[in-house]
Amino acid sequence: MGHLELKNLSVQFGGLKAVNNLDLSVAQGELRCLLGPNGAGKSTTLDLICGKTAATSGQILFEGRDITGLSEHRRARLGIGRKFQTPSVFKELTVLENMEIARSQNPGILASGFVFRTHIRGRLKEVLELVELKDHVHTKAGNLSHGQTQWLEIAMLLIQDAKLILMDEPTAGMTIQETRRTGEIFNSLKGHHTMIVVEHDMTFVRQIAETVTVMELGALLAQGSIEEIENDPKVRAAYLGNEVANHA
Amino acid sequence: MDAFLNQAFAGLSMASILLMVALGLAIIYGAMGVINLAHGEFVMLGAYSAWLLQTSLGLGILVALPIVFLMVALVGLLVERGVVRWLYHRPLDTILATWGVAILLQQLVRSVIGSESRYVAGPTILDGNLVLGGVVMSNYRIFLIFFSLAVVAATWFLLKRSEFGTKLRAVIQNKEISECYGIRADRVYALAFAYGAGLAGMAGALITPLVSVTPSMGTYLVVDAFLVVIVGGVGSLLGTVAAAGMVGEATAMFSMLMNDTIGRIAVLLAIIFLIRFKPMGLFPDKVRR
Amino acid sequence: MNRTFKTDCIGYALFAILLLVVIPWAVSFDGFALNTYARYLALGMVAMALALSWGYAGILNLGQAVPFALGAYIMAMHLKLQASAHMPGGLPDFMGWTNVEALPWFWQPFHSLPVTLIAGIAVPVALAALLAVFMFRGRITGVFVAIITLAFLVAVQLVFIEEQRYTGGQNGLTGLAPLQLLGWRVDNYSTQFYYLVAVCLMTSLAIGLALVRSKVGLVLKAIREDASRVRFFGYDVARYETLAFCTSAAIAGWAGMLYVLVLEFASPTYMGVAFSLAIVIWCAVGGRESLVAAALGGIIVNLLEGRLSDMFVDGWTFFLGALFIVVVLVAPRGLFGLVQSAVRHAGKTIRSERGGARARWLATGMGARRIDNGGR
Numbered sequence: 001m002g003h004l005e006l007k008n009l010s011v012q013f014g015g016l017k018a019v020n021n022l023d024l025s026v027a028q029g030e031l032r033c034l035l036g037p038n039g040a041g042k043s044t045t046l047d048l049i050c051g052k053t054a055a056t057s058g059q060i061l062f063e064g065r066d067i068t069g070l071s072e073h074r075r076a077r078l079g080i081g082r083k084f085q086t087p088s089v090f091k092e093l094t095v096l097e098n099m100e101i102a103r104s105q106n107p108g109i110l111a112s113g114f115v116f117r118t119h120i121r122g123r124l125k126e127v128l129e130l131v132e133l134k135d136h137v138h139t140k141a142g143n144l145s146h147g148q149t150q151w152l153e154i155a156m157l158l159i160q161d162a163k164l165i166l167m168d169e170p171t172a173g174m175t176i177q178e179t180r181r182t183g184e185i186f187n188s189l190k191g192h193h194t195m196i197v198v199e200h201d202m203t204f205v206r207q208i209a210e211t212v213t214v215m216e217l218g219a220l221l222a223q224g225s226i227e228e229i230e231n232d233p234k235v236r237a238a239y240l241g242n243e244v245a246n247h248a
Numbered sequence: 249m250d251a252f253l254n255q256a257f258a259g260l261s262m263a264s265i266l267l268m269v270a271l272g273l274a275i276i277y278g279a280m281g282v283i284n285l286a287h288g289e290f291v292m293l294g295a296y297s298a299w300l301l302q303t304s305l306g307l308g309i310l311v312a313l314p315i316v317f318l319m320v321a322l323v324g325l326l327v328e329r330g331v332v333r334w335l336y337h338r339p340l341d342t343i344l345a346t347w348g349v350a351i352l353l354q355q356l357v358r359s360v361i362g363s364e365s366r367y368v369a370g371p372t373i374l375d376g377n378l379v380l381g382g383v384v385m386s387n388y389r390i391f392l393i394f395f396s397l398a399v400v401a402a403t404w405f406l407l408k409r410s411e412f413g414t415k416l417r418a419v420i421q422n423k424e425i426s427e428c429y430g431i432r433a434d435r436v437y438a439l440a441f442a443y444g445a446g447l448a449g450m451a452g453a454l455i456t457p458l459v460s461v462t463p464s465m466g467t468y469l470v471v472d473a474f475l476v477v478i479v480g481g482v483g484s485l486l487g488t489v490a491a492a493g494m495v496g497e498a499t500a501m502f503s504m505l506m507n508d509t510i511g512r513i514a515v516l517l518a519i520i521f522l523i524r525f526k527p528m529g530l531f532p533d534k535v536r537r
Numbered sequence: 538m539n540r541t542f543k544t545d546c547i548g549y550a551l552f553a554i555l556l557l558v559v560i561p562w563a564v565s566f567d568g569f570a571l572n573t574y575a576r577y578l579a580l581g582m583v584a585m586a587l588a589l590s591w592g593y594a595g596i597l598n599l600g601q602a603v604p605f606a607l608g609a610y611i612m613a614m615h616l617k618l619q620a621s622a623h624m625p626g627g628l629p630d631f632m633g634w635t636n637v638e639a640l641p642w643f644w645q646p647f648h649s650l651p652v653t654l655i656a657g658i659a660v661p662v663a664l665a666a667l668l669a670v671f672m673f674r675g676r677i678t679g680v681f682v683a684i685i686t687l688a689f690l691v692a693v694q695l696v697f698i699e700e701q702r703y704t705g706g707q708n709g710l711t712g713l714a715p716l717q718l719l720g721w722r723v724d725n726y727s728t729q730f731y732y733l734v735a736v737c738l739m740t741s742l743a744i745g746l747a748l749v750r751s752k753v754g755l756v757l758k759a760i761r762e763d764a765s766r767v768r769f770f771g772y773d774v775a776r777y778e779t780l781a782f783c784t785s786a787a788i789a790g791w792a793g794m795l796y797v798l799v800l801e802f803a804s805p806t807y808m809g810v811a812f813s814l815a816i817v818i819w820c821a822v823g824g825r826e827s828l829v830a831a832a833l834g835g836i837i838v839n840l841l842e843g844r845l846s847d848m849f850v851d852g853w854t855f856f857l858g859a860l861f862i863v864v865v866l867v868a869p870r871g872l873f874g875l876v877q878s879a880v881r882h883a884g885k886t887i888r889s890e891r892g893g894a895r896a897r898w899l900a901t902g903m904g905a906r907r908i909d910n911g912g913r
Contacts, residue, residue: 050769076771088766090759100752101759107771109780115752116542160770283680334866339680340597341865344821347814348861355854467810471691474684509699516692523681524671 003028003194004049004164009058010218011048018044020218021058026164029191033205034198035229036215037238042198043085045215046166049196050082051075062164077107081162085169087149091142095133095152098141099124102156124159130185131155147178154185164194171204183207214238250382255504256497261389263496264396265458267489268451269469270476271403272444274488277477279420279440281339282332286346287473288466289353290445294320294452295461296357299366309453310371316453317446323353324445328438336437350466357463370457392454397489399447404485406443416440472499475519481529490531545746548829552742556735561728568726573843575725575734576799577836582738582792584819584835585745585828590785591817592825593749594778595761597679600686602813603693604661604786606803608793610697610710611660613803614644615653619714630712635702644703650717657794658787665786666779673775673782678764687810694808709804716798725798734795738832741788745828748784757781818857821864824873834871 002025009022019041026032034042047053049060051072060068067075076082089098100118120128120137128134131151136144141152150173157165170186171179179201186208189195199205205212205226212229214221222232229235269291276284297319301312327349335342374388407413418426419433427433452466459465472495480491495515502511522529556578564570583605590596621629628640646652672685697704705711716723723730748754756777759767764774797803806812816835823834838860846853868875 052765052769072765072768073771073773076769082769084766088763090762090766092762093755093758097755097758100755101767102770104770104772107773109753109773109776112752112756113748116750281680283684331862331866338869340683341869343597343599343680343683344814344817345862345865348818348858348865351854351858351861355851355858359851471688478684509695513692513695513699516688516695519688520685520692523685524675524677527677527681 005061041218079163096137259497259500267492269473272447276444286349288470290448291452292466294449298453320449321446325442328441365460368456481531487531571731581832581835585832586788588831594757600690604789605793606808608790612794613710616713661790669779669782824871830873
C-alpha cells in the first residue's frame with residue numbers, strides 16, 4: 001500500500017480527457033519525478049491530488065484514506081502541500097509574514113486569533129538560514145529577486161512540513177548553482193517527506209530521481225529508474241526524441 | 249384572459265426598453281468588465297436631451313434620436329477618457345468612480361434644469377392603438393418593440409461583421425497581443441464605451457413619452473438592466489435579448505399578481521441567487537477566458 | 538509584526554488624545570457641538586468597520602449600511618416603546634394610524650434594554666453570517682460580492698419602506714424617548730454622552746486592531762492577495778472571510794445604535810444606496826488599509842460636509858461626487874497612503890544622504906513596488 005495511490009483517475013474538460021485512467025502509487029518517503037511532453041497531464045495530475053481540480057471519475061487514496069471528494073483546505077490539513085509553476089508567494093506580505101502563513105499546523109480561526117508575533121527560532125530559524133533569507137525577514141516578498149522568491153516558496157513548503165509535497169517545475173528560472181542546491185535540499189527531505197516533482201530539467205531529475213514516471217496524453221506511459229526510462233523505446237518515441245534532446 | 253394578454257404585452261413593451269438600456273450596459277460590462285453605475289444617468293441624459301430638443305427646437309423624438317445618440321455618446325466618451333480608462337485593471341474601483349460620475353451628472357441636471365418632472369410628447373404619427381380582440385396595443389409601444397430588435401440587429405452587425413467589431417473582440421480576448429498587431433486598444437475601448445452610452449441615451453429619449461423625466465429616473469432602470477445583463481450572460485447578444493424578455497415579462501406578471509414593491513424585491517433576490525449560482529449568466533459565452 | 542505593532546500603538550494613542558481631549562477642548566465642551574461630533578464619531582465607527590472587511594480581506598461590502606441601519610432600528614424600537622408606554626396597549630403611534638391592533642411579536646422583546654443592546658449587535662451579525670456563508674461558501678469574490686451586497690441593501694430597504702405598519706415606512710421611527718441607562722437618563726447634548734460614544738469607538742477600534750494584528754488579519758491579507766494559495770495551506774478561507782464580514786457587521790450595528798441616540802430618530806435613508814456608498818468613500822478617503830485612518834476618514838468627510846453644506850447646498854453633492862472620482866483615481870490608498878509615502882520619502886532622503894549601497898537598494902526596492910488592487 002503506497003502513501004499516495006491514484007486509482008483509475010480521470011478528468012475531462014469539455015471533450016478533452018486531460019487525465020485518462022491513471023494509476024499511480026507512491027511509497028512513503030519516496031521522491032517521484034513526473035515527466036512527459038507538454039500537455040501530458042502532469043500539472044493536471046498534481047491539481048487533482050491537491051484538490052484544485054475535481055476528478056471526473058476514479059479515486060485518490062492518501063494514507064489509505066479516500067480524499068477524492070475533500071476540499072483543498074481539508075487535503076492540506078491532512079498533509080498535502082503544493083508548489084505552483086509560477087512563484088506564488090504573497091507579494092504584499094513580508095518574508096516573515098509569508099512564513100507565518102505557511103506555518104499552518106493550526107489553521108483554525110481560534111488558534112490564529114491568539115498569535116500576535118512570529119518568533120524567529122527553532123525550525124523557522126533553521127529554514128530561514130538554509131535559504132539565506134534571515135536578513136530579509138522584514139522585506140516585502142514583492143521586492144525580492146526572482147531567485148529569492150523561489151527560495152522563499154521552498155522555505156514555505158519546508159515550514160509547512162507537509163507529508164506529501166507536490167512540486168511543479170521547482171527549478172524554473174533558477175541558475176545552475178541554485179538548481180543544484182535545490183536538488184540537495186530535496187535529497188535531504190527524502191525519507192521524511194513523500195514528494196512528487198514535475199520537472200523538465202533532466203540534469204536536475206538525474207540528481208534527485210529514484211523512480212521516474214512518464215505520462216503521455218493523460219495516461220501512464222512508462223515507469224522505472226532513470227536508466228530504464230532513458231532506454232525505453234516507447235518513451236524514446238514519445239518523448240526523449242524531441243524533448244530531452246533539447247534539455248539535456 | 250384579456251387581462252393576462254394585456255399584461256403580457258405590457259411586459260413585452262417593458263422588455264423592449266430594458267433591452268436597449270441593457271444592450272449598452274452589456275457591451276460596457278461584457279467587453280470591458282466595467283460595472284458602470286452611471287449607466288442610468290446616461291439614460292436620464294438621453295431623456296433630458298430629447299426634452300431639450302423638443303422644447304427649444306421643436307424636434308420630435310424620432311427626428312431627435314440620432315442627435316441624442318451622439319450627444320450622450322459624447323458624454324460617454326468624456327467619462328471614459330476622463331475616468332474609466334484608468335481603471336480597467338481595477339474592476340472594483342470602477343463601481344466607486346462611476347457612482348461618483350452618477351452623483352455629479354444627477355446634481356448637474358438638478359442644478360441647471362431643476363428637479364421637477366418634465367414631459368415629452370410622443371410622435372403624432374404613432375398615436376392610436378392596435379386592437380386585437382380584447383388586447384389593446386399602443387402603436388408607439390409596438391414601434392418600440394420592433395425598434396429595439398432593430399438596434400440589436402445593428403449592434404450584432406457592428407460587433408460581428410464590421411472591422412471595429414473584430415478589433416473589439418480581439419482586444420477583449422487579449423489586449424497586449426492586439427496592441428502588438430497595431431490595434432489601438434485605448435481607442436477601441438473608448439468608442440465601445442461611447443457606443444454603449446449612446447444606446448442608453450437613445451433608450452432614455454424613447455421612453456420619455458411613457459414616463460416622467462426626472463434627474464433620478466435612471467437609478468431604478470440600471471438595476472433592472474443589470475439583472476438583464478447578468479441573466480443574459482457576459483458577451484452574448486442573443487442571451488441579452490432572451491433575458492430582457494424574461495425579466496420584462498416576469499416583472500409584469502409579478503406586479504399583476506402582487507404589488508410593484510414585492511415585484512422589485514423578487515427581481516433583486518433573483519439577481520443575488522443568479523450571481524451566486526450562475527455568475528457567468530444563463531447563456532454564457534462558450535469561449536473560456 | 539513588531540514594528541507595525543508600535544505604529545499601531547502610537548496611532549491609537551494619538552487618536553485617543555484627539556477624541557478624548559482635543560475635540561472636547563476645541564469646542565469648549567459646548568453641548569451642541571459635542572452632539573455634532575458624536576454623530577461624526579458614530580459614522581467614523583461604521584467606516585472603520587468597513588475597513589475591516591474591505592481593507593483587510595478585500596471584501597467590498599456595498600451593503601455596509603444594512604447592519605448599521607438594523608442596529609439603529611433596534612435601538613429606535615426600544616426607545617419608541619419607552620415613549621409609547623402611555624399609549625393604549627403601549628402601541629407606537631404610527632401603528633395606531635395604520636390600524637395595527639396589537640404589538641407584533643418581533644417588537645415585544647425590545648421592551649427590555651439588555652435584550653435591545655444584545656440584539657443591536659446579534660441581529661446584524663446573524664444576517665451578515667447568513668449572507669456571508671451564502672456568498673463565501675460559493676467562493677464568490679470581488680465584483681460579484683459588491684453586486685450581491687448592493688442588491689441585498691436595496692431589497693432590505695424596500696422591505697422596511699413597504700412594511701410601514703411595523704417599521705414606520707418612509708418616515709422611519711420618530712418621537713423617541715431618551716435612553717435610561719442604569720438609572721442615567723442619557724442626554725445626547727451632554728459631555729458625558731460624547732464620551733460614551735468616544736469610548737465605544739475606541740473600544741471597537743481596539744477589538745478591530747486586536748483582530749487584524751493577530752494572525753487572523755495576516756490570513757485575511759493573504760486571502761485578499763491569493764485566496765486559493767491560502768487554501769492549499771489548510772486555511773478554511775470561507776470561514777475567515779465570514780469572520781471578517783461578521784465582525785464588521787457587529788461594529789456597524791453598534792455604531793447604528795449610537796447614531797440613533799445622537800439623532801433621536803431612525804430613518805430608511807440609513808439603508809439607502811447613497812448612504813451605503815458614502816460609507817465606502819469615507820473609508821477610502823481615510824485609507825482602507827488602516828482602521829484608525831478609516832475612522833478618521835469618516836470623521837473628516839462628515840466634518841467637511843457639515844461645514845460645506847451650510848455654505849452651499851448643491852455644492853456639497855458636487856464635491857462628494859468629485860471626491861469619489863478623485864480618491865479612486867489619484868489616491869486609492871487614501872490619506873493613509875499619502876502620509877505613508879510621505880514618511881517613506883522623508884526616510885529615504887535621510888538614508889540616501891548617509892549613503893551606502895544598502896540604502897540605495899532599499900530605495901530602489903521601495904520605488905519598484907507597485908500595488909495592484911485588482912478584484913478578480
